[in-house]
Amino acid sequence: xxxxxxxxxxxxxxxxxxxxxxxxxxxxxxxxxxxxxxxxxxxxxxxxxxxxxxxxxxxxxxxxxxxxxxxxxxxxxxxxxxxxxxxxxxxxxxxxxxxxxxxxxxxxxxxxxxxxxxxxxxxxxxxxxxxxxxxxxxxxxxxxxxxxxxxxxxxxxxxxxxxxxxxxxxxxxxxxxxxxxxxxxxxxxxxxxxxxxxxxxxxxxxxxxxxxxxxxxxxxxxxxxxxxxxxxxxxxxxxxxxxxxxxxxxxxxxxxxxxxxxxxxxxxxxxxxxxxxxxxxxxxxxxxxxxxxxxxxxxxxxxxxxxxxxxxxxxxxxxxxxxxxxxxxxxxxxxxxxxxxxxxxxxxxxxxxxxxxxxxxx
Numbered sequence: 590x591x592x593x594x595x596x597x598x599x600x601x602x603x604x605x606x607x608x609x610x611x612x613x614x615x616x617x618x619x620x621x622x623x624x625x626x627x628x629x630x631x632x633x634x635x636x637x638x639x640x641x642x643x644x645x646x647x648x649x650x651x652x653x654x655x656x657x658x659x660x661x662x663x664x665x666x667x668x669x670x671x672x673x674x675x676x677x678x679x680x681x682x683x684x685x686x687x688x689x690x691x692x693x694x695x696x697x698x699x700x701x702x703x704x705x706x707x708x709x710x711x712x713x714x715x716x717x718x719x720x721x722x723x724x725x726x727x728x729x730x731x732x733x734x735x736x737x738x739x740x741x742x743x744x745x746x747x748x749x750x751x752x753x754x755x756x757x758x759x760x761x762x763x764x765x766x767x768x769x770x771x772x773x774x775x776x777x778x779x780x781x782x783x784x785x786x787x788x789x790x791x792x793x794x795x796x797x798x799x800x801x802x803x804x805x806x807x808x809x810x811x812x813x814x815x816x817x818x819x820x821x822x823x824x825x826x827x828x829x830x831x832x833x834x835x836x837x838x839x840x841x842x843x844x845x846x847x848x849x850x851x852x853x854x855x856x857x858x859x860x861x862x863x864x865x866x867x868x869x870x871x872x873x874x875x876x877x878x879x880x881x882x883x884x885x886x887x888x889x890x891x892x893x894x895x896x897x898x899x900x901x902x903x904x905x906x907x908x909x910x911x912x913x914x915x916x917x918x919x920x921x922x923x924x925x926x927x928x929x930x931x932x933x934x935x936x937x938x939x940x941x942x943x944x945x946x947x948x949x950x951x
Contacts, residue, residue: 621749622752624749625749625752625753625756626756628753629753629756629757629760630760631798632662632753632757633757633760633761634791634794634795634798635795635798635799635802636658636659636662636757636761637761637791637795638795638799639654639658639661640654640655640658640761643657643658651762652762655758655761655762658761659754659757659758659761662754662757663754669829768784768787771783771787772784779937782936782937783936785936786932786933786936786937789932789936790928790929790932793896793897793898793928793932794897794925794928794929796895796896796897797892797896797897797924797925797928799896800891800892800893800895800896801836801892803888803892804835804884804888804889804892805832805833805835805836806832807883807884807888808828808831808832808835808880808884808888809828809829809832811876811879811880811883812824812827812828812829812831812832812849812876812877812880813825813828814876815828815872815873815876815877815879815880816828816853816873816876818876819853819869819872819873819876820869821852821853821856821869821873822856823856827848827849827852827853830845830848831845831846831848831849831877832845834848835884836921837917837920837921838908838912838920838921838923839908839909839912839920840912840917840920842881842884845877846874846877846881849873849874849877850870850873850874853869853870853873853874854866854870889901893924897924897927897928899924899927899928899931904923904924904927907923907924907927908920908923908924910923911923911926931947931948932948934947934948935948
């Protein structure tokens with residue numbers, strides 16, 4: 590091997606390394622655009638059954654079916670925003686977000702009531718809280734800064750929303766657009782298998798995301814009934830927000846439970862802790878636990894078995910492993926990614942016994 594061949598090999602390796610580095614840097618710089626495309630792909634998968642229903646059952650042409658579906662999505666989004674405005678306004682008034690002194694006074698009053706209540710039970714809550722240093726870490730002066738960040742983020746959110754809607758429209762209008770983009774990178778000879786894989790993945794993920802909507806709806810109904818029964822203000826909005834958080838596996842229910850606890854207590858600030866706040870909050874949390882039991886033992890197993898055709902234990906392990914490796918984002922995308930991998934394995938490696946066993950039923 591002469592020096593010229595060695596030099597060419599080194600130059601080729603350096604060139605490949607630089608090309609990969611540039612591609613990764615480029616993808617990092619346009620990460621927001623990639624997020625828009627992924628979100629749009631998910632929304633288009635949810636809207637795909639609606640478009641197909643309008644085209645096949647109601648005989649709409651393709652463009653009209655897409656427009657009607659987009660109008661439906663936008664109407665739902667606007668309706669949700671309209672629901673959240675009263676919640677933000679009322680909670681802002683209850684918590685006195687624009688009055689820092691009043692906020693401290695309200696929290697201190699609630700804190701004093703909690704301590705007094707537990708003193709009758711011979712539980713020294715105050716000393717435990719002081720030892721933990723939780724209250725000393727709370728800086729109420731930062732609240733206006735957080736509000737300013739929220740307002741400044743509305744501009745970016747508007748741009749993102751418009752971008753996602755624009756992409757969704759063309760994904761729905763031309764269902765082959767995303768597929769054709771992928772096919773440009775597929776080697777010759779594998780086009781047919783790849784197209785079959787893409788169609789199967791689209792069908793399974795459409796059913797999966799539709800199942801998630803059903804899961805949210807069930808939780809939303811249970812939460813709403815519980816909150817209305819115990820007279821919590823803005824019950825519908827709180828119920829929807831807590832149900833929506835359940836899209837994040839395992840972590841979402843914990844966050845939604847804490848949020849429901851916080852909003853239930855804040856809705857009754859100024860009332861007696863032992864006579865009003867504690868009983869209402871306790872009953873609400875019992876209802877929350879019942880809803881979670883229904884979701885964990887009935888809703889989720891049905892959705893996973895019927896939509897992505899995977900065993901609940903199989904899904905549990907995949908979500909846990911993805912969470913350990915990639916955090917919250919990994920837990921969210923675990924099931925769709927795992928489903929896509931199973932479909933691809935079945936299409937390209939179906940001769941292996943392990944693959945046959947893994948993809949049985951797909």
